Amino acid sequence: MSSALAEAYEQAGWLAQGYIQGQRDLLLYQLETRFTDSVSPAVRRRVAEAAPDALDAWGVRVLDAPSLDAVFAG
Secondary structure (H helix, E strand, O other): OOHHHHHHHHHHHHHHHHHHHHHHHHHHHHHHHHHHHHOOHHHHHHHHHOOHHHHHHHHHHOOOOOOHHHHHOO
16 A cells, blocks of 8 residues: 555544544533533543444434433433
């Protein structure tokens, strides 16, 4: 593999990681705004370790979930 191609793959990985971190940051912001004092260190850890598809699902659920637990249910 050429060094230019290897560098392009590396940059793509960084971009993907940055995108996922942005999803995590936005979800935490939404949770903190909606549920104020309910966002525990355990919830933060769960978001930090979540796969992108889980972040997507939770990001939709947070919009109308009646509780923090409801965001993570299902």
